Amino acid sequence: MVADDHLSVLKGYGTYGIVGAVVVAVLIPAFLATVFGGKKKGKQRGVPVEVGGEAGYAMRNARETELIEVPQKGATTMAALFEQSCKKYSHNRFLGTRKFIGREFVTASDGRKFEKVHMGEYEWQSYGEVFDRACNFASGLIKLGHNVDTRAAIFSETRAEWLIAFQGFFRQNITVVTIYASLGEDALIHSLNETQVSTLICDSKQLKKLAAITSSLNTIQNVIYFEDEGSSDTSVTGSMGDLKVASFSEVEKLGKESPVPPSLPSKNGIAVIMYTSGSTGLPKGVMITHGNILATTAAVMTVVPSLGSADVYLAYLPLAHVFELAAESVMLAAGCSIGYGSALTLTDTSNKVKKGTKGDATMLQPTIMTAVPAILDRVRDGVLKKVNEKGGFAKNLFNLGFRRRLAAVEGSWFGAWGLESMLWDVVVFKKIRSLLGGRIRFMLCGGAPLSGDSQRFINICMGAPIGQGYGLTETFAGATFSEWDDTTVGRVGPPLPCGYIKLVSWKEGGYLPSDKPMPRGEIVVGGYSVTAGYFKNQEKTDEVFKVDEKGMRWFYTGDIGMFHPDGCLEIIDRKKDIVKLQHGEYISLGKVEAALASSNYVDNVMAYADPSHNYCVALIVPASQALEKWAHEAEVKFNDFAELCEKAETVSEVQQSLSKVAKASKLDKFELPAKIKLVTEPWTPESGLVTAAMKIKREQIKAKFKNELNKLYA
Missing domain, CATH: 3.40.50.12780 (ANL, N-terminal domain)
Incomplete structure (x- = not known):
């Protein structure tokens, strides 16, 4: 579909027209970039600040000297x-x-x-x-x-x-x-x-x-x-x-x-008791005040x-x-x-949309969207699948356009020069943007970490910045948010102007605010978005919520972060995901999962480490289309997908793919799963194995696949 439209557009130009357009729109900006170029100077997005409570390294938003509470005067609830x-x-x-x-x-x-x-x-x-x-x-x-x-x-x-x-x-x-x-x-x-x-x-x-x-x-x-x-x-x-x-x-x-x-x-009254998706055990009810909601609302509006x-x-x-x-x-x-709309009717090709009719995005033509990484990964995979299927000239043209846009984003401002931008819009990206209605100008992403590859892909193909945010139910989503003109990937931006972000020491994991060249530590959120605690669970509330000597309320997230010199935060680990192996190495399961998820064969993954062994293993939910395509090309015979996943050559092919992405992500040898098990049933919120935000429920998956995990260590 996408590639067909590239070709139909190009036919109107003729061979000489295409060559001329490419020369004017690509080579001239490239020459100007060489002569006058250079990367855009980065700006300071967060600044260090002195705060109360436990010692650590704290930041506030650089644009606001005082924390903001309400989106407009008089709106206190x-x-x-x-x-x-x-x-x-x-x-x-x-x-x-x-x-x-x-x-x-x-x-x-x-x-x-x-x-x-x-x-x-x-x-x-x-x-x-x-x-x-x-x-x-x-x-x-x-x-x-x-x-x-x-x-x-x-x-x-x-x-x-x-x-x-x-x-x-x-x-x-x-x-x-x-x-x-x-x-x-x-x-x-x-x-x-x-x-x-x-x-x-x-x-x-x-x-x-x-x-x-x-x-x-x-x-x-x-x-x-x-x-x-x-x-x-x-x-x-x-x-x-x-x-x-x-x-x-x-x-x-x-x-x-x-x-x-x-x-x-009233402002301090409890507006909502929001039950978390419960990645471990029964869900907890988070008590959210009217003031919490308004603080995050006011901050995101900026x-x-x-x-x-x-x-x-x-x-x-x-x-x-x-x-x-x-x-x-x-x-x-x-x-x-x-x-x-709904996730099942989002695009024209979504699962529940009747053939020949339109999805929600096509009918609505939104300018703003939110997305969780799983949705954006599907959009990216769908586009690449269409481009690869067409192959040849259309694929080469897409790749050239993508590389030029990537250079524009990462390099000189001449790369975004108007004529070239218009050419790639008409020839390559216009049809891709129509998948989400064609008018998207800003996307908000949250719920889980978004891979750098997917973030870049959506930035370029949709022509819109993605504001990747970090927050929790306990902070009414208000913690950090990347800004529209920040072209970096893999980070979640500076603190929102409704609060502070502080990194405190976690010595057991080796993360300290004094680390050079960048401070590291457990992420603690303070400010007006921090909620009132857990409903009827004072013990857990006292464990992770603290009030400092100045009356500021703080929430200890359990996530590990690192501040970049411009004040932006990067999530690098999670305390609960750290396991100490038999020989003393620490392994971060979340880090391993994020790396392995970039394999084309992986739809979902859970890494697991038994402390009594010196290696980790993984459960893999394979991407059926990619794996079946490989099987046909490799002439591997199978009756159904379950049989394919049991074959030794299939497991070996997936394992080799994991080795490649692990190497690209610079995982240590002990972080690469030594053994894997391919499980054929998708993990969905209905099955209870992932949350509504598509984050894996580690304890539930471990319980369901207890026998399979034991066999991997047998």
């Missing part, structure tokens, strides 16, 4: 910010949802059935309309019988009504418990019972799951479900026992007919250039995850339009 934005942008588009047209099921060659949906144009609600709906919902809650002194929970996929309900709760000063839609039964029961939720909101498709656990829920009194056009199944509502069940629209109608005066929250009501944001990540909730809070504050 989410309720106040919501009301201000809705009045300021009352007639502007706010929330958009695609019209449902139809659904069908396609049977694959192996007999499995796959759902395909046909979605139409986006239908929009204005800021004013959304404000009215939130107020109506808030009043309806009270009329339904919700006790304002109790909590409410949202257990749903991302959608417009999620945000409307969220803001509606704040109109009555109700604390919201957010729960992943993919959460298993045990964790769901734990979350609802621990927070003593009395009203639960869910998708209509979650009603069946809820009905199965009703007897285990201690405090739920009301269930409100979102209606789903074309797929609502509310037949189980009769099996909810004594619970009061109502649709979202029924609650809105109740409130519209009988308005209730608002009861607004990073995204010229953010305003002309921008369109594509929302598809889980709103129960801090990254997406923070991003949508920023868009709300800036008056942007938010169009909802």
Whole structure:
């Protein structure tokens, strides 16, 4: 697809036209760069600062001398910010949802059935309309019988009504418990019972799951479900026992007919109890104040250039995850339009998109997007696959364009000269950008580390900077964020202007703030985004949250960082991922996994080290397309993918690939897994083996594959 379009564009130029364009657009800037060139001078993005608490090396953002707390005057709570934005942008588009047209099921060659949906144009609600709906919902809650002194929970996929309900709760000063839609039964029961939720909101498709656990829920009194056009199944509502069940629209109608005066929250009140995705054990509920949300919102607004009501944001990540909730809070504050989609309908070729119809990005044409690395890796792999399949002239042209753009980003400013830029846009990159709508001007990436290769690839092919951020639920995503004009990769930027970043000694791992040439240590975040601790878990709260002599609150992340001379942070390790091998070497499992993930054969990976041995091993989820392509070329016979993964020559091929990427990443010999096991089933949030942000759940994977790991050490 991509390569075909390169060729169709080129046919209009003719051979001499192409040669002439390349000479003018490539050779002249190259000559100018040689004569006048030189790298752009770097700027200082973070500056050292003296702070309280444990001794260490601390930084603040270079652009702000004082920490910022609120995005605009008077907006000290989410309720106040919501009301201000809705009045300021009352007639502007706010929330958009695609019209449902139809659904069908396609049977694959192996007999499995796959759902395909046909979605139409986006239908929009204005800021004013959304404000009215939130107020109506808030009043309806009270009329339904919700006790304002109790909590409410949202257990749903991302959608417009999620945000409307969220803001509606704040109109009555109700604390919201957010729960992943993919959460298993045990964790769901734990979350609802621990927070003593009395009203639960869910998708209509979650009603069946809820009905199965009703007897285990201690405090739920009301269930409100979102209606789903074309797929609502509310037949189980009769099996909810004594619970009061109502649709979202029924609650809105109740409130519209009988308005209730608002009861607004305070800055330090708990807005959200957000349950972490639980990479180890049961999830913990993080208590997030209104002030925490506003601090991160205000800080990120200073990073995204010229953010305003002309921008369109594509929302598809889980709103129960801090990254997406923070991003949508920023868009709300800036008056942007938010169009909802899903990871399964994101592009024209996404799994659930009916053939011949359009994905969310094509229909919405967003200017701003968030992404987790797994999504960007898929975009990169998809583009490269198409280019490699075409081969020949189209592949060479793509590679030339990519190299020239790379030189522009990393070298002289002449490399970004306008004529050459326009040529590569027309000939190579325009069609690639159309995959995400063609108008992306800025991307926010978080949730997990993004590889330098993927970051560069998206920068160049999409023509947009990626702001790679670092933060945690415990800091409401607010810690560091790379700035739009920073062209480096592998770093997560300077501290956001709502807080400080401090590196403190971790002597056991050998990381010290006094390290030369760059300070290293455990990352500690201080400032207005640092949350109030864990719900009903004072012991764990006291372990990782500290208040210094000046009243500043700090969170100890467990991650290891390193400051660059310009004040930007690089994540280099994690304390929990460090294992000491039999002969005394320390191995960082996260570091090993990040290196191995760059192999074309690897879809997912977990490294494992037994301290009683002197080597590590790894579980590999192979990339099926790449591995099957190799098998066909190598004439390796197999009946199915599982059989292919068991073959000795397959394991050997993957092992050789891992050796190459390990060498390129400069891993030590003992860091390269001595043995690997190929596992064929993908790791998904539904399987419980990765989080909603696609980070591996190490303990769960170790438990599931205990026998396989033991055999690798046998």
